[in-house]
Amino acid sequence: MTSIDQLCPNCGLCCDSTLFADVELRAGDDAKRLKKLGLTIEKKSPTKLAFAQPCACFDGKLCQIYQDRPKRCGLFACGLLKRVKCGEMTANAALKKISDAKKRAGEVRDLLRSLGQRDEQMALTHRYAEAMSAPIDMADEAGAEKRGELMLAVNDLMTRLQKDFLR
Ligand code: SF4
Ligand code: SF4
Structure with a gap:
């Protein structure tokens, strides 16, 4: 029987740009560190930063920076x-x-x-x-x-x- 833990590893639609073209960073996200970890950070507006999708840290199945992922990723549930x-x-x-x-x-x-x-x-x-x-x-x-x-x-x-x- 399928368990809820099996859904994300079989999906990735919120990381591969199917659902989102970019994801805004939130207060508390360290843009420099995220950039070093591999995310492509862009200025979305004069006050907002976002990282582009398809996410550079998505390996096609899993998040390669799971422990350090941006706040929005940790909070998102489809x-x-x-x-x-x-x-x-x-x-x-x-x-x-x-x-x-x-x-x-x-x-x-x-x-x-x-x-x-x-x-x-x-x-x-x-x-x-x-x-x-x-x-x-x-x-x-x-x-x-x-x-x-x-x-x-x-x-x-x-x-x-x-x-x-x-x-
Ligand atoms: S949160 Fe939803 S859209 Fe994102 S990978 Fe998991 S099941 Fe897919
Ligand atoms: S940082 Fe991780 S969870 Fe967030 S979009 Fe990229 S691969 Fe998905």
Whole structure:
């Protein structure tokens, strides 16, 4: 039987840029130290610092700086974790939702690559915006079809993320 501890190591959607394009640092976070640990820290506004996603400290499965991770990471619990913790959902059902969302996110990434957007270091939403803002070649029917597929796939992914992970 699946336990709640198995969810995050099988997910990573809040670290790989599927859910967030960046994460703001909070009071008490030591930006210099986090930078030394490998995070890419950027100025988000004159008073706010954030680290970019996909997170440089995410190895595809686990956080490499777990004990030293930023405050926001330690406090974050997605909707699935909350529902499993309070008994509203089983860990098995949550794992299935994670697997479905990851599959959809993988399809979105495949479509982006096929449209020429191959920057895996860029956040998913930024990659999507860049791909969609490229000029449309009216002679390229296959390309136009792929853009349509991408729009549908992103719409479906965002709906899943909003419903299952962000509330
Ligand atoms: S999105 Fe939720 S289940 Fe997935 S890694 Fe983040 S906290 Fe864990
Ligand atoms: S610091 Fe760790 S927990 Fe935070 S986004 Fe990066 S990999 Fe995830």
